[in-house]
Amino acid sequence: MSTQAIGESANHIEQEIRKKAPTSHLGGYWTCFSGILWREVLRFLHQRERFFSALVRPLVWLFIFAAGFRNVLGVSIIPPYETYVLYETYITPGLIGMILLFNAMQSSLSMVYDRETGAMRTLLVSPFPRWFLLLSKLIGGVAVALLQVYVFLFIAYFWDIQPDGPALAIGLPMGDAFYGFEIPAPINGYITVLPALILSGLMLGALALFMSSVIRQLENFAGVMNFVIFPMFFASSALYPLWRIRESSPILYEICKFNPFSHAIELIRFAFHGRLDLTSLIVVTGCTIVFLGAAIYAYNPSKGLIAKRGGIGR
Amino acid sequence: MDASVIIKQKAKLAALDVEGVSHAFGPTKVLDNVSLSVPRGSFTVLLGPNGAGKSTLFALITRLYDNISGQIKLLGMDVRRNPSLALSRLGVVFQSRTLDLDLSLSQNLAYHASLQGIPHSKSKVLAEAALKRVGMENRSSEKVRNLSGGQSRRVEIARSMMHQPNLLLLDEPTAGLDVAARESVISIVRNLVKEENLGVLWATHLIDEIDPTDNIVVLHKGKVLFKGTVPELFSMTGKTDIGDAFRSMTGLSQLEAE
Known part of the structure; x- marks a missing residue:
């Protein structure tokens, strides 16, 4: 057979395969995305202990820590609050952030460990583009986090932690008339907080995904707790307003302001009360884009860090 | 031609x-x-x-x-x-075990099929056929955790063949x-x-x-x-x-x- 003939038949075969390839139509992408999402949720629901501990952790803070510190830490009136609020109300957005942070670190950093290494490789041999696979996995992680957050908020509701923002109007204003309907408090807050949760979850998930490709040394989750979760959580506005930190340490105040986690919490705090904190929105969106870009770069087969190092988790 | x-x-x-x-x-x-x-x-x-x-x-x-x-x-x-x-x-069977232990055989196969863009309507039939080929068709609703090493390897082979590589x-x-x-x-x-x-x-x-x-x-x-x-x-x-x-x-x- 001449070289030309081989070339032609190879072309023919390529066309044939291209026609059959799942990546040739949008439906294939949807199947892949929903499959990844479904697996993340299913796995989470099967791991009852994980669900339980993910729920107990913020509830312990809310019921015990916040009760104990209610009288120690006075919170003055700061936006978005219009009256004095109980300490429990103040730290609720911080605890939501904690759920998102733990979940992101757990689902993404677990890829570093041996048990999950195989699962990551299974994902990456899929014919779909790598950025698409990583983004789908991230969204799957966020979906799991949302489940946890809403169960937490449901329990917190009976602890009198309820959104109190202005009613959410959905519809069209026509002159003086308004066509549509209004969603009153407290349900409105549970809706307005959703985009903030998704964006913050994506930011933290992308950060963890990037870390999973860079970090070799973290032997177990305790290392992640000490070096990532605790510093990020405590150097933020989760447990105390930043003006209180400024009183004791101006440098620490600057660090807290720089911490993207602070902005995620403020975004959630404002959204929960039906308001938008524009600075936080910009910072969180920007960080999401940067972290996501870094993670996709790290997992890129030709440029990425994994290629330089020779494997996942090595 | x-x-x-x-x-x-x-x-x-x-x-x-x-x-x-x-x-x-x-x-x-x-x-x-x-x-x-x-x-x-x-x-x-x-x-x-x-x-x-x-x-x-x-x-x-x-x-x-x-x-x-x-x-x-x-x-x-x-x-x-x-x-x-x-x-x-391409189909791959990795050295390390890559099935989800807490999910059933058919759930594992359905996940893999979706990674290959095979919709759920088709993947069910394909999964049954693939499991039959490796002699595991009677255990499709069992969790992978219950399988022996050899059995889960066979399921991994079935999984890697679902999209007919x-x-x-x-x-x-x-x-x-x-x-x-x-x-x-x-x-x-x-x-x-x-x-x-x-x-x-x-x-x-x-x-x-x-x-x-x-x-x-x-x-x-x-x-x-x-x-x-x-x-x-x-x-x-x-x-x-x-x-x-x-x-x-x-x-x-x-x-x-x-």
Whole structure:
């Protein structure tokens, strides 16, 4: 057979395969995305202990820590609050952030460990583009986090932690008339907080995904707790307003302001009360884009860090 | 070109072609000018001790990272230039266990089917057929956690075949299995080669997994020392035993045991 003939038949075969390839139509992408999402949720629901501990952790803070510190830490009136609020109300957005942070670190950093290494490789041999696979996995992680957050908020509701923002109007204003309907408090807050949760979850998930490709040394989750979760959580506005930190340490105040986690919490705090904190929105969106870009770069087969190092988790 | 010619020529196109691939991590050269070919409908053994570069070669074929030099082609399609098409024709069984332990067999297979873009409406039938092929059809609703090592390997083979690939890579698939489980895994894969005209690249360091009819590629310290059939191996080395032939080529006293 001449070289030309081989070339032609190879072309023919390529066309044939291209026609059959799942990546040739949008439906294939949807199947892949929903499959990844479904697996993340299913796995989470099967791991009852994980669900339980993910729920107990913020509830312990809310019921015990916040009760104990209610009288120690006075919170003055700061936006978005219009009256004095109980300490429990103040730290609720911080605890939501904690759920998102733990979940992101757990689902993404677990890829570093041996048990999950195989699962990551299974994902990456899929014919779909790598950025698409990583983004789908991230969204799957966020979906799991949302489940946890809403169960937490449901329990917190009976602890009198309820959104109190202005009613959410959905519809069209026509002159003086308004066509549509209004969603009153407290349900409105549970809706307005959703985009903030998704964006913050994506930011933290992308950060963890990037870390999973860079970090070799973290032997177990305790290392992640000490070096990532605790510093990020405590150097933020989760447990105390930043003006209180400024009183004791101006440098620490600057660090807290720089911490993207602070902005995620403020975004959630404002959204929960039906308001938008524009600075936080910009910072969180920007960080999401940067972290996501870094993670996709790290997992890129030709440029990425994994290629330089020779494997996942090595 | 008329159809029969295309079919004939298609049959000649190798499932996998690796040409002049070298790879290094920093100063260490892991693969040195590696070339090999896996024809369709062939069982090709990639024989080499631990650390020979087998896993790196697999990482390059599956595009965990890119080959910097040389070419890797699946059915004539370059994995770097056409990653999606090439990967859509590839099935892999990794050395480490990659099934979700808490999910059932059919849930594991459904997840994998969706990664290949196979919608749920079709994947159910495909999963049943795939499980039947490896003799696990009666356990589809059981959790993977309840399976033995050999059984979960068989499920992994079923999973890797769901999208009907042309090339199947297996990285030390029998590691840690007992004799009976090893034999059943090997015979399942050999049947696939015959029935599906599948090209198989089977990485191992166990000489007794080789059949006299197999193609053999000997990889040692990143270099291909030999490729060909068993008789060719014997005539080249002047030995009548694969173990002896391997030892005379590599200078190793024996293949590293697990």
